Amino acid sequence: MNGETPPMQNILKAARPVSFFLTAIIIVTAFFSQYVSAAMIGTEVVTRLDRTRGEEARRYVYSVLVREDVRAVLIKHGLDPDEARARVDSLTDSEVIRLADKIDQLPAGGDALGVILGVALIVFLVLLITDIMGYTDIFPFVKKAHR
Amino acid sequence: MHSAGKRPHTGVVLVALILINLHLAGCSRLTYRDQALREAQLPQHFEIEAVPFFPQEKYQCGPAALSMALGWSGLQIPPDVLTQEVFTPALKGSYQSALIGATRRHGRMAYPLSDRLNLFKEIVAGHPVIVLQNLGLSWYPIWHYALAIGFDLDRGNILLHSGTTPRKTTAISVFESTWRRSGYWGILVLPPNRLPATAELSEIIPAVVGLEKAGQWYAAIEGYKTVLSRWPNSLAAHIGMGNGWYAVGNLEAAESVLREASRRFPEEGTVYNNLAHVLFERGNIDAAEGAARRAVDMGGPLVDVYRQTLREIQAGRPSPKL
Numbered sequence: 001m002n003g004e005t006p007p008m009q010n011i012l013k014a015a016r017p018v019s020f021f022l023t024a025i026i027i028v029t030a031f032f033s034q035y036v037s038a039a040m041i042g043t044e045v046v047t048r049l050d051r052t053r054g055e056e057a058r059r060y061v062y063s064v065l066v067r068e069d070v071r072a073v074l075i076k077h078g079l080d081p082d083e084a085r086a087r088v089d090s091l092t093d094s095e096v097i098r099l100a101d102k103i104d105q106l107p108a109g110g111d112a113l114g115v116i117l118g119v120a121l122i123v124f125l126v127l128l129i130t131d132i133m134g135y136t137d138i139f140p141f142v143k144k145a146h147r
Numbered sequence: 148m149h150s151a152g153k154r155p156h157t158g159v160v161l162v163a164l165i166l167i168n169l170h171l172a173g174c175s176r177l178t179y180r181d182q183a184l185r186e187a188q189l190p191q192h193f194e195i196e197a198v199p200f201f202p203q204e205k206y207q208c209g210p211a212a213l214s215m216a217l218g219w220s221g222l223q224i225p226p227d228v229l230t231q232e233v234f235t236p237a238l239k240g241s242y243q244s245a246l247i248g249a250t251r252r253h254g255r256m257a258y259p260l261s262d263r264l265n266l267f268k269e270i271v272a273g274h275p276v277i278v279l280q281n282l283g284l285s286w287y288p289i290w291h292y293a294l295a296i297g298f299d300l301d302r303g304n305i306l307l308h309s310g311t312t313p314r315k316t317t318a319i320s321v322f323e324s325t326w327r328r329s330g331y332w333g334i335l336v337l338p339p340n341r342l343p344a345t346a347e348l349s350e351i352i353p354a355v356v357g358l359e360k361a362g363q364w365y366a367a368i369e370g371y372k373t374v375l376s377r378w379p380n381s382l383a384a385h386i387g388m389g390n391g392w393y394a395v396g397n398l399e400a401a402e403s404v405l406r407e408a409s410r411r412f413p414e415e416g417t418v419y420n421n422l423a424h425v426l427f428e429r430g431n432i433d434a435a436e437g438a439a440r441r442a443v444d445m446g447g448p449l450v451d452v453y454r455q456t457l458r459e460i461q462a463g464r465p466s467p468k469l
Contacts, residue, residue, distance in 0.1 A: 038455040040424050041417040043356050043387035049417070049448070054349075 057100035061088050064103060064129075073126045084129065102128055184300060189267050194297030194306055195219070198275050200313035201226050208310060209233050209241025212277045212292040213249060215308050216336035219275050220255055240290055243279060243332060250336050251361035256354045256370055258343050260333040263323065265345040270295060272344035274335050275308075281328035288328070295333075339370035342377055352383045359387065359394075367391045382412055389421055401425045409438075416445035420453045427460050435460050 062085065064070055071081045088096065199218035203211035203226065210229040217224050232252065233245040250257040260266060260276055269276055276295045283289035297306035298319070305322045309315045326333075335343050339358065342351065355370035368391035374384040385408035392401035405422040412418050419442035427435035439460050442453035 038424075038459045039452060040390060040393060040421050041386065041449060041452065043352075043359060043383055043390055045449070046383045046386045046417055047352055047356065049382075051349075 054096055057096045058088065060100045061096060061103070061129075070126060077126065077130075079126075079130060099129065183264060184267065187264055187267065189271055189300065191301050192297070192299040193271050194314075195270060195273050195275055198294065198296045198308060200308050202311040202313075206239040207234065208292040209246055211310075212294045212308070213246055213336070215294045216275055216277050217250070217253060217255060220336055220338050222253055222255070224253065241292070243334075246277065246292070247334060247357070248361070250334070251357045251363060254339070254358065254363045254366035256335075256337045256339055256351075256366075257357060258335040258337060258346070258354045259350060260335055260343075260345070261331040262345075263326075263331065266295060266333060267298060268344050269335060270297060274337065274341075274343065276333045276335055278307075278326055279329040279332040280322070280325035282325050285328055290329070291325075339366045340373050342373055346377065348374070348378050348381060352381065352387070355384075355387060359391065364391045364395045368395075380411065382408070382415060382417075385411070386417055386421065389425070393421075393425060398425050398429050402429065414445055416442040416447045416449060416453050418442075419445065420449070420456050423456050423460060432460070432463075 065074075065081060065085055065088065074081050074084060088099075197219070199215055201211050201214050201218075207226060207230060210226040210233055213233060214224055214226040214229050217229075229249060232249040233241040235242060235245070247257040260269065266276055266278070278293055278295050280291045280293060281288045282291050291310070293307040293309035293315075295305060295307055296314070298304065299306070299316075300319075303319050304316045305319050307315045307317055307322070309317075337343065339355070351370075351374055355367055355374060358364075358367035358370055368388055371384040371388035371391065374381055375388070378384065385404060389401045389404045389408065392398070392404060402422070402425045405418055405425060408415070408418045409422060419438045423435045423439035423442060426432075426438055436457070439453065439457035443450060443457055445453075
């Protein structure tokens, strides 16, 4: 027994270089995972950003639809604002982005909805919304929702 | 058993009632759904010409359906070759993801479809649809892939290349209930220069990104080009096309795509970041640095990557990777 190393120590001895190696790998991996690499941005990353824009656009359109003046015009024309909201729900991200863009391009100073809108403008806005949702068919530049 | 002869009438009446009930329920639903079909103004009957048919071997409906769809798209690949790519022997079947993966590996877009009306619209557009059916019951499933190639609304039938039967006539109501049990799972197998009739931007982009993933760069480039013909303002398609040209080493084309993108999206940092890498590799160091600087100025959630791009260009050693 004297001259022989016990089996457990044999294993430990053999394992030493392996564990050094593993430790080195872990340290290197940990280092590189924190390191931001300069890279071409992948297409998928952009797709995720697009989705974020869709959510923003949706919130924006909702904020238009809850405006009292917009609601009043909707109701005056026999359109249920809640139904309008439900229709917006069913639009795809890209359609909502297009809708939000159109609202943004309205001829009003500054942030279009920060100012008090004229009646004519509100009617235009509402018809634009209903057009995109497929209720009406007035503006040829609007791509209709498929329904 | 001994009571079988005693009260036959109750049983008969019960069965009759159940049947009438089922029949009524079936009818009312059918009418409702067919109304949706009528309103869609589809032709009364339609069949896609020239869809090849391959009878399936045992359990090989996945490879057979895919082979037929690929054949329609212009690629002649026999089912037994596809078997290695999609068939899982232990399952005695093929996973949906395997079908999608194989479609992409052969340079075709796999576009998901899960709506009955869209199924008919795609058929009318000349696009056959691979559908997953459960021919059994939810608790005793018999999964089956078939290729939908036509329909006859007068007779209420759909035409399927299915199993060992070409142009199999199935009642739409029956097809509907077998397809429903798969959650209306279906895919279009399209050459990248062809858009689905019911294409949505949010679905077509991932379909083309899938070609990138499969390393089918030229197909992906073609796919993005097709997307841009319908949605010229898709940022993802511009970026994807730039990445495609970059991946195949055509830096000149990548630069021109990204320059065009920078005109359309003057405030997108990603465009300038990628343009910076391409310009640098083309040896246009000053312009590269300018583009990287512009990306950093634009900020946004990826600004750290842009900063790194700028640092590495200034240090003269970018290590771009996709």
